[in-house]
Amino acid sequence: MTSKGETIAADSSAIQPAATLELLGTGNSLGVTCSTLTLAIKAALRELQIGQILLVRVDDPSARLDVPAWCTLTGNVLQAVTEEDGGVLRFLIRKELKK
Amino acid sequence: MVTPEEAPASAPATEQPKTPTASRLALYVSHGTLDTAYSPMVLATAAAAIEMEVMIFFTFYGLEIIKKGRAGHLQVAPIANPAMPVPVPNIVGMLPGMTHMATAMMNNRMKMANLTRLNDLLELAVKLGVRMVACQLSMNTMGLRKEDLIDGLEFGGATAFLEFAAANAISLTF
Numbered sequence: 001m002t003s004k005g006e007t008i009a010a011d012s013s014a015i016q017p018a019a020t021l022e023l024l025g026t027g028n029s030l031g032v033t034c035s036t037l038t039l040a041i042k043a044a045l046r047e048l049q050i051g052q053i054l055l056v057r058v059d060d061p062s063a064r065l066d067v068p069a070w071c072t073l074t075g076n077v078l079q080a081v082t083e084e085d086g087g088v089l090r091f092l093i094r095k096e097l098k099k
Numbered sequence: 100m101v102t103p104e105e106a107p108a109s110a111p112a113t114e115q116p117k118t119p120t121a122s123r124l125a126l127y128v129s130h131g132t133l134d135t136a137y138s139p140m141v142l143a144t145a146a147a148a149i150e151m152e153v154m155i156f157f158t159f160y161g162l163e164i165i166k167k168g169r170a171g172h173l174q175v176a177p178i179a180n181p182a183m184p185v186p187v188p189n190i191v192g193m194l195p196g197m198t199h200m201a202t203a204m205m206n207n208r209m210k211m212a213n214l215t216r217l218n219d220l221l222e223l224a225v226k227l228g229v230r231m232v233a234c235q236l237s238m239n240t241m242g243l244r245k246e247d248l249i250d251g252l253e254f255g256g257a258t259a260f261l262e263f264a265a266a267n268a269i270s271l272t273f
Contacts, residue, residue: 030239033235033236033239033256034234034235034236034256034257034258035256035257035258037256038256038257038258060235061235061245061254062234062235062236062254062255062256062259064254064255065232065253065254065255065256065258065259066255066256066257066258066259067258069255069258069259069261069262069263070258070262072262073258073261073262073265
């Protein structure tokens with residue numbers, strides 16, 4: 001779901017990511033959030049070519065709003081959002097030219 | 100008086116240039132005392148009443164306002180607050196009981212002014228569709244979980260706030 005409530009393609013199984021970014025908390029430490037999260041996505045996407053897809057696995061609740069917002073603001077395309085059991089969110093982001 | 104032949108061929112005299120109007124109100128709330136909590140909530144409900152889209156981003160001490168059961172118990176300290184209605188020397192304001200007294204006095208004045216109670220303002224805001232976003236990073240910092248906060252909240256970070264505030268919004272910080 002985007003921040004506006006639209007559902008993005010739930011079936012992400014066909015999409016092959018070129019790279020995976022894992023931003024998960026471990027044990028007592030809480031997950032990566034806010035600008036640490038978005039800067040990590042930015043850095044990971046810089047390594048990809050236009051059209052390639054990045055899979056981001058994140059367990060921070062604010063990612064639900066922040067990642068779609070980041071994509072909208074930077075012009076990268078959020079292809080799919082799914083949730084694993086245990087609350088980990090999966091975002092598939094396609095790198096695009098910044099408009 | 101200008102005759103029709105002399106009048107310049109421009110826009111008719113009655114047309115005024117339109118002032119661009121913001122359709123959104125973005126509030127960044129980082130304080131949580133009795134005096135600082137009301138301004139954003141009153142503004143938010145006023146904006147919702149004129150059908151603006153509103154987002155309130157509660158961060159740092161702003162989380163105090165949206166803690167479960169806390170809104171009715173916020174306090175105001177008379178220390179270092181020379182603008183208080185009844186100014187008190189700081190050395191007196193430090194004494195035990197003075198914060199309680201200042202809080203009671205402020206609450207009394209608000210009651211006299213028919214200022215809607217903060218709990219009701221929060222409920223009203225949610226009902227009117229004001230987006231109330233709790234800052235996840237601040238929650239992690241203060242050791243708060245979703246269960247510790249009131250219902251009706253979203254959980255976001257700076258990017259969520261920036262996306263909202265970037266588009267045609269009045270942005271204010273409290």
